[in-house]
Amino acid sequence: MNEPPSNQLPPGQQLVAENKWPIIGEREPPPLAAPFVLRVNGLVRQVLELDLDSLKALGSGAYRVDLHCVTRWSKPGVEFTGVSLSKVLDLAGCRPEACFLSFVSLSSTGHHSSLPLETALAMGCFLATGVGGGPLPAEHGGPVRNIVPGRYLYKSVKWLGEIRVLAEDRLGTWEAGSGYHNSADPWREERYMAPALDKRLASNLIAGRDFRGHDLRSIEAAGRELAGLRAAGALLRDARFRGANLEGADFAGANLSNAGFQNALLRGARFQRADIEGAAFDGADLRGVSFAGCSLTGTTFVSAEGAARIDGSTQFTRAGLEALTPGQRAFVLAASPQLE
Ligand SMILES: Nc1nc2c(c(=O)[nH]1)N[C@H]1C(S)=C(S)[C@@H](COP(=O)(O)O)O[C@H]1N2
Numbered sequence: 001m002n003e004p005p006s007n008q009l010p011p012g013q014q015l016v017a018e019n020k021w022p023i024i025g026e027r028e029p030p031p032l033a034a035p036f037v038l039r040v041n042g043l044v045r046q047v048l049e050l051d052l053d054s055l056k057a058l059g060s061g062a063y064r065v066d067l068h069c070v071t072r073w074s075k076p077g078v079e080f081t082g083v084s085l086s087k088v089l090d091l092a093g094c095r096p097e098a099c100f101l102s103f104v105s106l107s108s109t110g111h112h113s114s115l116p117l118e119t120a121l122a123m124g125c126f127l128a129t130g131v132g133g134g135p136l137p138a139e140h141g142g143p144v145r146n147i148v149p150g151r152y153l154y155k156s157v158k159w160l161g162e163i164r165v166l167a168e169d170r171l172g173t174w175e176a177g178s179g180y181h182n183s184a185d186p187w188r189e190e191r192y193m194a195p196a197l198d199k200r201l202a203s204n205l206i207a208g209r210d211f212r213g214h215d216l217r218s219i220e221a222a223g224r225e226l227a228g229l230r231a232a233g234a235l236l237r238d239a240r241f242r243g244a245n246l247e248g249a250d251f252a253g254a255n256l257s258n259a260g261f262q263n264a265l266l267r268g269a270r271f272q273r274a275d276i277e278g279a280a281f282d283g284a285d286l287r288g289v290s291f292a293g294c295s296l297t298g299t300t301f302v303s304a305e306g307a308a309r310i311d312g313s314t315q316f317t318r319a320g321l322e323a324l325t326p327g328q329r330a331f332v333l334a335a336s337p338q339l340e
């Protein structure tokens with residue numbers, strides 16, 4: 001595969017501030033009851049249980065990696081130290097039937113993600129123990145996290161505790177439960193798999209303007225007449241509302257991550273406590289809109305395509321603004337100087 005130039009961002013991504021690394025997904029490290037051990041098992045000749053010193057004794061290396069989160073922020077050139085996955089697998093010895101790896105977290109949910117064995121080796125996966133000259137902080141997956149260069153960051157499991165070597169794929173937690181794309185290539189924008197939405201149900205709900213309690217991920221509602229839509233608490237990740245009329249719509253508490261509202265009419269709409277990470281509002285009319293309590297990690301208000309209409313009647317909270325990328329924050333503050 002041709003590697004894209006490293007000075008370029010994958011499509012739909014924007015840079016985070018240089019000193020920032022957002023925390024996404026599980027935030028709390030698991031309580032480590034016993035000293036750390038990494039288990040390597042499944043289709044191996046030798047099951048391994050490596051403590052931190054024996055892992056590092058396999059040979060620590062330096063890695064420079066561009067991180068790309070599916071919620072549209074990128075952090076290029078992060079300097080890690082760690083042990084290459086291939087060294088660990090060489091020690092365990094994969095059996096000929098081995099085709100997939102499942103990376104399992106020590107977190108209380110047992111969070112996991114998977115990769116084809118061949119991809120993991122080709123991408124140069126490694127087990128990170130350090131970053132920026134210090135140990136890997138617990139909130140970013142320390143003591144040990146796998147890092148998968150060249151894939152969205154959801155493939156990089158925090159608090160790694162186990163690598164299972166398998167013949168068949170075992171879909172990861174986000175991939176199986178939330179429709180995250182299993183191959184996760186940011187250069188191809190492999191973010192989500194669109195779920196099979198019942199078209200009749202979707203068009204009935206659009207006609208009735210009531211989405212409450214529904215899973216409508218990736219719903220196509222571009223240009224639709226949806227003023228006064230009731231969508232509090234709805235699951236609308238990756239929904240397409242480009243150019244729709246959504247005046248006065250209620251999205252309180254809805255999951256709208258990566259939803260597209262480009263050029264939509266949203267006057268007076270409510271987004272309190274909604275998840276709008278990675279959502280796009282470029283060109284949308286946002287006068288009278290409330291974004292109180294929303295995390296704005298990866299949210300876009302201005303792009304080459306257009307600028308949102310924001311004024312003193314558009315409400316933000318400080319923590320939300322803090323999470324914006326520098327370019328987006330500067331745009332919002334210029335439109336609404338009283339927020340400064
Ligand atoms: N154990 C665990 N690992 C995880 C997750 C999680 O929820 N639990 N979330 C994934 C997702 S979706 C992302 S984007 C990255 C976020 O890593 P960060 O918090 O260090 O930025 O971790 C990935 N690894």
Ligand SMILES: [Mo]
Binds near residue numbers: 024025069070071154
């Ligand atoms: Mo993510």
